[in-house]
Amino acid sequence: MDTERRARIDRLKWHCRRALLELDLLFQRFWQRHGDSLDPQDEPVLARLLEMEDHDLWAVLNGTGRVNDHELMAMADRIRAA
Amino acid sequence: MSYTVRKFDAVVVGAGGAGLRAAIQLSEAGLKTAVLTKVFPTRSHTVAAQGGVAASLGNSEEDNWHWHMYDTVKGSDWLGDQDAIEFMCRQANQAVVELEHYGMPFDRIDNGKIYQRPFGGHMSNFGEKPVRRSCAAADRTGHAMLHALYQRNVKVGTEFFVEWQALDLVRDAEGDVLGVTAMDMETGEVVVFHSKATIFATGGAGRVYYSSTNAFINTGDGLGMAARAGIPLEDMEFWQFHPTGVAGAGVLITEGVRGEGGILRNADGERFMERYAPNAKDLASRDVVSRSMLTEINEGRGAGPYKDYVYLDLTHLDPDVILKRLPSIHEIGIQFAGVDCLKEYLPVVPTCHYQMGGIPTNRFGQVIVPQGEDKAVPVPGFYAAGECACASVHGANRLGTNSLLDLLVFGKSAGEMAVDQIQGSAKVHKPLPTESIERTMARLDRLNHQKGGSNVHEARLLMQRTMQKHAGVFRFSNLLKEGVTKILEIADAVAHTEIQDKSKVFNTARIEALELDNLIEVAKATMVSAEARKESRGAHVRDDAHDTPETPDGRDDKNWLKHTLWHRDGNRLDYKPVQMKPLTADTIGLKKRTY
Numbered sequence: 144m145d146t147e148r149r150a151r152i153d154r155l156k157w158h159c160r161r162a163l164l165e166l167d168l169l170f171q172r173f174w175q176r177h178g179d180s181l182d183p184q185d186e187p188v189l190a191r192l193l194e195m196e197d198h199d200l201w202a203v204l205n206g207t208g209r210v211n212d213h214e215l216m217a218m219a220d221r222i223r224a225a
Numbered sequence: 226m227s228y229t230v231r232k233f234d235a236v237v238v239g240a241g242g243a244g245l246r247a248a249i250q251l252s253e254a255g256l257k258t259a260v261l262t263k264v265f266p267t268r269s270h271t272v273a274a275q276g277g278v279a280a281s282l283g284n285s286e287e288d289n290w291h292w293h294m295y296d297t298v299k300g301s302d303w304l305g306d307q308d309a310i311e312f313m314c315r316q317a318n319q320a321v322v323e324l325e326h327y328g329m330p331f332d333r334i335d336n337g338k339i340y341q342r343p344f345g346g347h348m349s350n351f352g353e354k355p356v357r358r359s360c361a362a363a364d365r366t367g368h369a370m371l372h373a374l375y376q377r378n379v380k381v382g383t384e385f386f387v388e389w390q391a392l393d394l395v396r397d398a399e400g401d402v403l404g405v406t407a408m409d410m411e412t413g414e415v416v417v418f419h420s421k422a423t424i425f426a427t428g429g430a431g432r433v434y435y436s437s438t439n440a441f442i443n444t445g446d447g448l449g450m451a452a453r454a455g456i457p458l459e460d461m462e463f464w465q466f467h468p469t470g471v472a473g474a475g476v477l478i479t480e481g482v483r484g485e486g487g488i489l490r491n492a493d494g495e496r497f498m499e500r501y502a503p504n505a506k507d508l509a510s511r512d513v514v515s516r517s518m519l520t521e522i523n524e525g526r527g528a529g530p531y532k533d534y535v536y537l538d539l540t541h542l543d544p545d546v547i548l549k550r551l552p553s554i555h556e557i558g559i560q561f562a563g564v565d566c567l568k569e570y571l572p573v574v575p576t577c578h579y580q581m582g583g584i585p586t587n588r589f590g591q592v593i594v595p596q597g598e599d600k601a602v603p604v605p606g607f608y609a610a611g612e613c614a615c616a617s618v619h620g621a622n623r624l625g626t627n628s629l630l631d632l633l634v635f636g637k638s639a640g641e642m643a644v645d646q647i648q649g650s651a652k653v654h655k656p657l658p659t660e661s662i663e664r665t666m667a668r669l670d671r672l673n674h675q676k677g678g679s680n681v682h683e684a685r686l687l688m689q690r691t692m693q694k695h696a697g698v699f700r701f702s703n704l705l706k707e708g709v710t711k712i713l714e715i716a717d718a719v720a721h722t723e724i725q726d727k728s729k730v731f732n733t734a735r736i737e738a739l740e741l742d743n744l745i746e747v748a749k750a751t752m753v754s755a756e757a758r759k760e761s762r763g764a765h766v767r768d769d770a771h772d773t774p775e776t777p778d779g780r781d782d783k784n785w786l787k788h789t790l791w792h793r794d795g796n797r798l799d800y801k802p803v804q805m806k807p808l809t810a811d812t813i814g815l816k817k818r819t820y
Contacts, residue, residue, distance in 0.1 A: 146728075149728065149730075150728075150730040150731060153728075153730060153731035153732065153733060154411075154730070154731045156731070156733055157388065157410065157731050157733055157736075160263070160264055160268075160440075160441055160442055161264075161268055161440060161441075162264075162267075162268045162269060162270050162271070162272035162273055162368075162440055162442075163272065163273055163440060164273075164437075164438060164439060164440050164441070164474075164475055164476055165476055165557070165560075165561075166440075167440050167441040168474055168476065168560075168561060169560065171441075196267070196368070197268060197272050197368070198272070198365055198368055205553055205556040205557070205560070206556055207552055207553065207556075223560070
């Protein structure tokens, strides 16, 4: 992995540090499962998902909430399934 | 490694509720103020606070600060300082109104006033009956509060340094605090923030325990920095636990689950609460349930490969009831325990929730240290507020909704005091002491060049498991003694951690190693302080502190009505008296804490 991509991945990993433990745990598992194999085209989708407020994000990830964006919902499903 | 220097009037470390509230005070006074934060401000752990903020507004029924003060002193098991508690309770209404003026969307009642809900431990007429005192914004009070405070800071021109890891206090030979060193996560650059006033609002250190409801960011950074700079930590033996966190994950299972009929069982499937609380059974108070669970585990009736948790059984309940009334619990079980709670038992364990102790301060947010006979000498230029600080208003046990109040009142207080200091005596920056900064650079250098050292993840896990077993919710003399030895051994390993990744950009391995440097100071402070306190009080409960007429519930006021001060240097303990004299009210006299 080149240095630039490494930096992008590391930045995303840090942005997965959240205010709620539930989110920290889900993202921890996601990175353990997918780690460096994350497709480059998934990076901006994950970045957009990470811009959500924590409570809204938790609702999407625990299945009680939705966003009207199929890319984000697909990414949320991957995180839940990790 | 090299560093650069930036000058500010004031630097605030941490952008949760306390840090943001303090920064408003500084920026509104026209001072050049920097706020350093590991994560974006509205992702601070204050977001997780749901219950509300306590204030005796009396919007729905009669209430006043005297009753609130009584509840807080009683809740603290008389370890709280009554001057600070009076100050906080009297300031509460103003703090809430200010927040409302900043745009906080509090829930309302029909007449337009702020809605208030009852909350555990908050009573009217000196403990007579529950009172509506908690001001809330649905179940997102902390989140709404952070947004209101952040927006206000943007308006008044606070300068934010987001994704910066604070490293160490800068303290000169006279003991004055002159700022903080910090690392920009994006570049790895180290900067000395040279300031006339430094305010720590770094939050709690709940990640010191294996099972914790705290987010990963709660690594006690302010406490570690303070300890390394020679500041003692106060009352670190007092940690609030919640009985039902998911074992191995810490995620909170609300008490509502037991309210709906959930039953606690040991490894043999026995409903053990029938033995400990024949009447209330699984609905006994938090501390009784937690202690019973720990007794089961310590007597070998725990479940799982390490026999270190018990079960919460919901399988006898109507699945429709669970899915309707407790929708997130089913998902929490699947996600964090790998268990379908409609068919299987949930593994649960008492879980660390809140830190009552911290960096010692007075009610003005000034950090205070002992000097000779005087146990409360302010450290020039240094302030602390919120969960990282110990004012001490929570004493041995915090009441729900008093934590948000604490960070509003003492955040503002610390900011106000710093403004006075800067506009008064501290008009110019004192020269930076190079020795203090070089120590930080040497610490970073050691981490970068360590060979054959210990693994950060393994050392942290060992520390967390040791804390959970030896200084958990229910404490045993022999386990505490062993715990001190073990935690000091782990501290040796932490001093020699090694990281493989030496890159500079968002190097999470380095950040985690630096966080562990802070957590281990908290672990040592907790274990040593807990081992030494030979009584039960509030959240510190020992099996060898017996219930006698002189020591009700094991509380020994004759010998232990005092604050612990742990000094990093030599793991030394010191004590100071509890301030029993309020500012204007009558002292709330000692008595047995019963509800």
